Amino acid sequence: MTDVVTLTGNRGLDLEEKLIFEQDKAGRTAVDLPEPERHDNRLGPARRTRPIGLPGLSEPQVVRHYVRMSRNNYAIDAGIYPLGSCTMKHNPRLNEKMARQPGLADIHPLQPQGTVQGAFALMHELAHWLAELTGMPAVALSPAAGAHGELTGLMAIRSALEARGDARRVVLVPESAHGTNPASAHMCGYEIESVAATARGRVDLAAMKARLAPDVAAVMITNPNTCGLFEDDMAEISAAVHAAGAFVYCDGANFNAIVGRVRPGDLGIDAMHLNLHKTFSTPHGGGGPGAGPVTLSKALAPFAPLPYVVREGEGFRLVEQAGETGAHPYGRMKGFHGQFGVFVRALSYMMSMGSDGLRQASADAVLNANYLRARLQGTMSLSYEGPCMHEVLFDDHFLADTGVSTLDFAKAMIDEGVHPMTMYFPLIVHGAFLIEPTETEGRASLDLLADLMLGLAKRAKAKEVAFFKDSPKLAPRRRLDETRAARNPVLRWMPPAPKAAAE
Amino acid sequence: MRYLPLTDEDRTSMLATVGVESVDALYRGVPKAALLDRPVDLPPHGGEIEVERRICALAAQNIGASTAPFFLGAGNYFHHIPATVDHLIQRSEYLTSYTPYQPEISQGTLQALFEFQTQVALITGMEIANASMYDGATACAEAAMMACRVTRRHRVVLSGGLHPHYRDVTATNVKFMSLDISALAPDANGTEDAAVTIDDHTACVVVQNPDVFGRVRDYSNLGAACRAKGALLVVVVTEIVSLGALMPPGDMGADIVAAEGQSLGNPMSFGGPHVGLFAVREKFLRQMPGRLCGETVDTDGKRGWVLTLSTREQHIRREKATSNICTNSGLCALAFTIHLTLLGEAGFTRLAAINHARASTLAKKLGAVPGVVLLNETFFNEFTLRLPRPASPIVDTLAARGILAGVPVVRLFPDQRDLANLLLVSATEMTTDDDMDRLVAALGEVLK
Numbered sequence: 001m002t003d004v005v006t007l008t009g010n011r012g013l014d015l016e017e018k019l020i021f022e023q024d025k026a027g028r029t030a031v032d033l034p035e036p037e038r039h040d041n042r043l044g045p046a047r048r049t050r051p052i053g054l055p056g057l058s059e060p061q062v063v064r065h066y067v068r069m070s071r072n073n074y075a076i077d078a079g080i081y082p083l084g085s086c087t088m089k090h091n092p093r094l095n096e097k098m099a100r101q102p103g104l105a106d107i108h109p110l111q112p113q114g115t116v117q118g119a120f121a122l123m124h125e126l127a128h129w130l131a132e133l134t135g136m137p138a139v140a141l142s143p144a145a146g147a148h149g150e151l152t153g154l155m156a157i158r159s160a161l162e163a164r165g166d167a168r169r170v171v172l173v174p175e176s177a178h179g180t181n182p183a184s185a186h187m188c189g190y191e192i193e194s195v196a197a198t199a200r201g202r203v204d205l206a207a208m209k210a211r212l213a214p215d216v217a218a219v220m221i222t223n224p225n226t227c228g229l230f231e232d233d234m235a236e237i238s239a240a241v242h243a244a245g246a247f248v249y250c251d252g253a254n255f256n257a258i259v260g261r262v263r264p265g266d267l268g269i270d271a272m273h274l275n276l277h278k279t280f281s282t283p284h285g286g287g288g289p290g291a292g293p294v295t296l297s298k299a300l301a302p303f304a305p306l307p308y309v310v311r312e313g314e315g316f317r318l319v320e321q322a323g324e325t326g327a328h329p330y331g332r333m334k335g336f337h338g339q340f341g342v343f344v345r346a347l348s349y350m351m352s353m354g355s356d357g358l359r360q361a362s363a364d365a366v367l368n369a370n371y372l373r374a375r376l377q378g379t380m381s382l383s384y385e386g387p388c389m390h391e392v393l394f395d396d397h398f399l400a401d402t403g404v405s406t407l408d409f410a411k412a413m414i415d416e417g418v419h420p421m422t423m424y425f426p427l428i429v430h431g432a433f434l435i436e437p438t439e440t441e442g443r444a445s446l447d448l449l450a451d452l453m454l455g456l457a458k459r460a461k462a463k464e465v466a467f468f469k470d471s472p473k474l475a476p477r478r479r480l481d482e483t484r485a486a487r488n489p490v491l492r493w494m495p496p497a498p499k500a501a502a503e
Numbered sequence: 504m505r506y507l508p509l510t511d512e513d514r515t516s517m518l519a520t521v522g523v524e525s526v527d528a529l530y531r532g533v534p535k536a537a538l539l540d541r542p543v544d545l546p547p548h549g550g551e552i553e554v555e556r557r558i559c560a561l562a563a564q565n566i567g568a569s570t571a572p573f574f575l576g577a578g579n580y581f582h583h584i585p586a587t588v589d590h591l592i593q594r595s596e597y598l599t600s601y602t603p604y605q606p607e608i609s610q611g612t613l614q615a616l617f618e619f620q621t622q623v624a625l626i627t628g629m630e631i632a633n634a635s636m637y638d639g640a641t642a643c644a645e646a647a648m649m650a651c652r653v654t655r656r657h658r659v660v661l662s663g664g665l666h667p668h669y670r671d672v673t674a675t676n677v678k679f680m681s682l683d684i685s686a687l688a689p690d691a692n693g694t695e696d697a698a699v700t701i702d703d704h705t706a707c708v709v710v711q712n713p714d715v716f717g718r719v720r721d722y723s724n725l726g727a728a729c730r731a732k733g734a735l736l737v738v739v740v741t742e743i744v745s746l747g748a749l750m751p752p753g754d755m756g757a758d759i760v761a762a763e764g765q766s767l768g769n770p771m772s773f774g775g776p777h778v779g780l781f782a783v784r785e786k787f788l789r790q791m792p793g794r795l796c797g798e799t800v801d802t803d804g805k806r807g808w809v810l811t812l813s814t815r816e817q818h819i820r821r822e823k824a825t826s827n828i829c830t831n832s833g834l835c836a837l838a839f840t841i842h843l844t845l846l847g848e849a850g851f852t853r854l855a856a857i858n859h860a861r862a863s864t865l866a867k868k869l870g871a872v873p874g875v876v877l878l879n880e881t882f883f884n885e886f887t888l889r890l891p892r893p894a895s896p897i898v899d900t901l902a903a904r905g906i907l908a909g910v911p912v913v914r915l916f917p918d919q920r921d922l923a924n925l926l927l928v929s930a931t932e933m934t935t936d937d938d939m940d941r942l943v944a945a946l947g948e949v950l951k
Binding site: 009017019020021024026027028029030031033034036037038039040041042043044045046047048049050051052053054055056057059062063065066067069070071072073074075076077078081083086088089090091092094096097098099100101102103104105106107108109110111112114115116117118119121122125129132133144145146147148150151155158178179180182183184185186187188189190192229230232234235258260261262263266267275277281283284285286287288289290291305306320321330331332333334335336337338339340341342344347348350351352353354355356357358359360361363364366367368370371373374375386387388389410411414419420422425439440441442443445472475476477478479480481482484485486489490491492493 | 504505506507508509513514517518520521522523526528529530531532533534536537538539542543544545546547548549550551553554555557558559560561562563564565566567568569570573575577578579581585587589591592593594595596597598599600601602603604605606607608609610611612614615616617618620621622624625626631632634635637638639640641666668669671672674675676678679680681712719720721746747748749750751754755763770771772773774775776777778788794795796797798799800801802803805807808809811812813814816817818819820821822823824826827828829830831832833834835836837841843844845846847848849850851852853854856857859860861862863864866867879880881882883898899902907910914915917918932
């Protein structure tokens with residue numbers, strides 16, 4: 001079937017689409033706008049005097065362009081998307097409808113505060129839900145995504161330390177951490193030291209305790225961690241860190257496993273970001289936008305960045321500058337007040353799920369991952385024994401001597417009509433398969449994934465190497481040459497050189 | 504609960520497969536003291552009708568731009584979004600996909616990003632652009648940090664015409680790096696000469712066009728001064744529609760352009776999510792932050808796209824990465840590129856011309872109100888007025904009359920009481936003659 005050659009390059013419903021620049025006809029537009037009125041030109045001398053080079057298309061062409069292209073994307077709406085540490089759960093359309101309501105989508109962040117009291121009430125309500133769910137007293141809403149939240153939380157930690165005249169230099173980061181953790185700590189001016197993992201896939205408590213000298217500012221822990229395991233020494237880690245005068249930062253990317261069941265504040269966490277686009281169902285949109293509010297302990301609360309909403313009498317007030325009693329904001333992380341449109345979606349999800357639904361969601365997420373673990377562990381190589389949280393980690397030992405890699409395996413999954421799991425992360429196991437089904441997959445969908453992975457494992461063990469190396473065969477594209485893309489970067493379309501220039 | 508497919512029967516049989524009695528057994532690693540045995544103290548789940556009522560009740564407490572004469576800008580603008588944009592970005596394939604880590608099944612997102620990068624490069628007059636940042640302010644901070652890496656210098660000069668949020672976000676971002684910020688005084692009169700501030704340690708000068716007071720600037724001379732002293736010129740654009748009428752920053756000698764793209768395709772949404780644009784000269788490619796989409800071929804030789812040059816990024820380089828950014832503004836970038844594709848060259852330049860014409864008409868009308876002085880010689884779609892009295896109470900009074908009159912400059916520069924009488928006013932293609940007449944009449948009455 002792959003050797004069918006068509007005249008157009010299309011393959012049935014699988015359609016090829018040119019770039020917009022290759023469909024250009026000068027002067028054409030898909031937006032009818034009136035003539036500008038007669039007016040005094042006040043642009044001054046720095047006006048545009050040359051063409052831009054944007055292509056002209058009509059509305060039907062534009063619609064068709066993006067619809068045809070969209071067919072080349074996999075999506076959670078189309079099937080299971082078990083990317084570990086990404087929490088690709090169902091994105092409810094009610095959230096989209098709510099974010100588009102007049103009074104929410106069409107308000108400006110600098111309107112008089114009396115005209116946007118409902119927006120402040122919504123932000124306050126969201127912060128209340130996050131504070132209750134984490135057991136932490138303060139919430140900084142403005143960070144735009146998880147990594148941005150990490151930096152926000154670390155800056156609060158550094159500000160708190162500097163406020164007491166404590167110039168510590170080092171942040172400890174477990175070797176299983178997301179790459180954003182050390183990158184954020186570096187942007188906060190810290191040196192990064194790695195903490196080893198135990199054979200159980202947890203932070204090595206003894207090694208960490210041994211390193212807790214007065215130069216350590218903070219420890220960054222992901223809990224549940226990126227191996228899909230709960231850090232069962234968390235309370236002891238926090239106690240040791242606090243005893244050493246340092247702070248505990250928690251990467252909350254995996255909060256979906258424990259929401260409504262475990263409150264990080266009860267485990268001694270000082271700062272934690274929550275990815276609203278993971279745990280709280282807002283769409284990832286092919287790469288964003290996200291939102292990464294940071295919950296803060298009592299010790300860090302005074303150091304939250306600007307701006308923030310406070311209740312005042314019957315209404316709310318946005319604090320935009322330093323000078324409030326008891327507050328020592330270290331600055332501003334983002335233009336305006338944060339990812340408000342994402343806040344609306346997340347609150348819509350939380351209100352839909354409620355305290356009971358969120359608690360059931362985490363239970364189902366953990367059950368689903370453990371069900372996949374149970375179904376796969378006899379065939380694939382489980383990295384760590386025991387129950388997992390919301391994601392399960394395998395390594396590539398079961399592929400030893402087969403000639404098939406984790407990447408090959410993933411590409412064969414594509415032909416089976418599912419999105420592969422996270423590959424080669426975390427770095428502490430060889431050839432990682434990190435599988436996170438989420439609670440919004442039913443049993444049939446889990447069985448489909450398990451069955452096809454078992455089937456592929458069988459083919460791998462039968463050393464059908466060519467089959468795997470040749471995958472995917474049925475996707476809109478075969479394997480793409482990433483080396484070529486990096487070696488000779490082509491990052492934009494360029495008009496073809498005029499023919500005459502060749503002579 | 505409508506989002507959860509498992510039935511109790513499923514749960515029971517799956518627990519049997521797992522080999523445990525209850526879900527609680529799966530949480531056995533959690534210390535008992537930290538394990539909640541009941542739901543947290545929050546309301547229980549609600550159906551669509553109930554959730555809609557609760558959120559719409561909050562929305563109803565706000566006055567939106569769709570229902571009132573509206574003149575705010577200052578980095579966030581009220582523009583028309585074609586119906587096609589919002590329809591297309593809600594297609595499941597775009598809305599509910601992740602970052603394109605598996606390019607063979609993500610070509611839709613990747614091709615759109617490649618087109619986005621090309622469009623951003625074209626309108627800014629730069630060689631290349633990345634696949635987006637969080638917003639304009641964070642893009643500005645990243646530009647300053649990148650300039651320091653490129654030049655191996657540590658001093659960043661921020662113009663007094665730069666939006667104060669951009670200034671503050673940049674200063675906050677570098678607060679704990681060994682970099683120095685020189686923020687120049689607010690340039691309400693347009694007299695600043697940033698060139699004289701450049702010394703041997705200066706990595707870059709960050710300016711804005713049009714500046715935060717609305718003035719259109721030509722930074723060509725400043726660009727030359729920067730080059731002469733080995734510093735970079737960073738140009739910030741907070742109103743991207745202006746590039747349909749103004750000389751692009753690349754033509755002025757910009758080395759990095761950091762811009763806010765909200766005006767195309769994205770609602771104001773109370774300030775976010777928006778889309779940061781980041782464009783540079785090609786020679787600085789490897790110091791760029793953020794994701795890049797690049798063209799390549801598959802094993803059959805067919806053209807396709809992948810995320811590329813990821814050795815700059817955190818998931819490969821960890822603390823040595825050019826930035827910690829991971830998630831960016833993918834869907835907002837898609838809205839931006841769809842809107843700009845709909846407009847095309849003819850529509851984009853026409854949209855810019857209408858914005859300028861509307862603002863020019865409004866400026867003339869407001870300048871005729873007794874006691875009101877227009878400060879700007881030049882502007883695009885936003886300008887600064889000097890009122891005879893402090894602007895904030897006047898704006899509040901007008902809001903009580905149902906008119907959202909603009910942004911008092913002290914809201915942006917709270918420490919500058921000498922700017923108390925200044926008001927930033929913006930007009931776009933959404934501003935009607937009736938809106939203008941109502942503002943002019945009401946302002947005249949309030950100032951009487």
